[in-house]
Amino acid sequence: MWVFLAFVLVFFMQAGFALLEAGATRMKNAGHVAGKNILSFALATLAFWAVGFGLSFGDGNAFFGTTGFFVDVLDEKAGKAFSSLAWADVPLAAKFLFQVAFVGVSLAIVWGGLAERAKLMVYLLFGTAFSGLIYPVIAHWVWGGGWLAKLGMQDFAGSTVVHLQGGVAALVGAILLGPRIGKYNKDGTANAIPGHNAVYGVLGVLILWFGWFGFNAGSTMTAQGALFAYVALTTLLATAAGALGALFAAWAVLGKPDIWYMLNGVLAALVAITAACAFVKPWAAVVIGAVAGVVMVFSVLLFERVLKIDDPVGAFSVHGVAGIWGTLSTGLFAAPDLVAQLGVGQPGLFYGGGLHQLGVQFLGVAVSFAYVWVASFLVFGLLKATVGLRIRREEELIGLDISEHGVPGYPEQLPHGGAYRATASAETL
Known part of the structure; x- marks a missing residue:
């Protein structure tokens, strides 16, 4: 029941992504940005059931699984093909449900970097x-x-596996797509393209924060003992610190306590503590979350103003940069007693563990970044050369709600009293 409840919590995070990303973008794209969460989760479910679950957890070699494709969770032989999951004493169906929800989250992250200008076929x-x-x-x-x-x-619980992967793919997509129309001036300065609904953003982040307790505490795969509640505690502490860290950092740099930076600070802290939540003490969780929130602010400004990469919702800064920091942080803060309890790796540098664990964490980040970068570049590059990545200029000006779906998210905001034609051009609107 606990694992199933955790699946439901993580699945409900799709609602949080829908509200956050729709609120952070313009109203002419709101329906499209929200609706693609349904599309992406449906795709993730079927692809992961058919192939991904076996590649991830099926018995095989050091690089990928070779068993368990099109998994039949009631087949006794299929159940024995997933020895990497044997440590959790729950049905195989529960294990699949929980893991497919993670895939859905990682894929939802990707679309943030592509928002407001990618073709539906790319999704x-x-x-x-x-x-x-x-x-x-x-x-x-x-x-x-x-x-x-x-x-x-x-x-x-996946700072690298879930969040870094999604963040890197989002970055590759954003680079290959190029910036949105009007984002940059001829002299290279950036223009703000504000989201249309901060209230949606706040509600979306609250839903994500709520669902994250299933994400992290659910990764214990049991509600017996104290570990699942301890993981929830470190998650909460880190997130609170990340919200305040990002708010104060934005206030210091921009001169205003920007709400959107605070919201992304919550998410950056959640991403960072996801790797470390079971390995670190409460004080370290606060440090990890606060650093994630502050670093996220500077990362967003770096990519927008210096590197000229248009990442509409800060997907790479929130999930990629914070994912890297969170993964590395266990190499610094992993406590000996918690490491011994979990039986994974060694204590961190600050507990006398030396550089070994930090080195393992760095290696994991580096190879994961490189693999996802190359694989995503190949797939996006192939799509760009065949079906194309980006909608036409006039379609982008109209907005994806009408140009891609023929239905506006906010029909009352259109000229002519909300009357429109699905084939209308930018000029007629």
């Missing part, structure tokens, strides 16, 4: 490839008994 094709082929490889390396697992990499 269909890249989403299938990511869920079935890209994500499962890193999942196997870290969680499926692969080579990083054998080295003792510590990533309790």
Whole structure:
């Protein structure tokens, strides 16, 4: 029941992504941005069931699983094909449900970098490839008994497996798509393109924060003993620190306590503590969350103003940069008693463990980043050369609600009293 409840909590995070991303973008794209969460989770479910679950957790070699495709959870032979999951005494169906919810979250992250300018076909094709082929490889390396697992990499609930993967793919997509129309001036200065509904953003982040207790505490796979509640506690402490850290950092740099930076600070802290939540003491969780919130602010400004990469919701800064920090943090803060309890890796540098665990964490981050970067670049590059990545200029000006779906998210805001034609051009609107 606990694992199933955790699945439900993580699944409900899709509602949080829908509200956050729709609120952070313009109203002419709101329906599209929210609705693609349904599309992406449907794709992730089928691709992961058919191929991804076996590649991730099926018995195989150090790099990918070779059993358990099109898994029949009632087949006794199929159940024995997932020895990497044997440590959890719950039905195979519960294990699949929980893991597929993680894939859905990772894929939802990708779309943040593509928002407001990518073709719907890109979501269909890249989403299938990511869920079935890209994500499962890193999942196997870290969680499926692969080579990083054998080295003792510590990533309790997925700062690297889930969030870094999604963040890197989002960054690749944003680079290949190019910035939105009007984002940059001829002299290279950036223009703000504000989201249309901060209230949606706040509600979306609250839902994500709520669902994250299933994400992290659910990764214990049991409600027996004290570990699941302890993981929830460190998650809460880190998130509170991240919200305040980001708010004060934005206030200091921008001169105003920006709400959107605070919201992203919550998420950055959640991402960072996801790897470390079971390995660190409460004081370290506060430090990890606060650092994540502050670093996220500077990362967003770096990518927007210096590197000229248009990442509409800060997907890479929130999930990629914070994911890297969170994964590395266990190499600094992993406490000996918690490491001994979990039996994964070694204590961190600040507990006398030396540089070994930090080195393992760094290696895991580096190879995961490189693999996802290359794989995503190949898939996006292939799509760009065939079906194309970006909608036409006039379609982007109209907005994806009408140009891609023929239905406006806010029809009352259109001219002519809300009357419109699905084939209307930018000029007629």
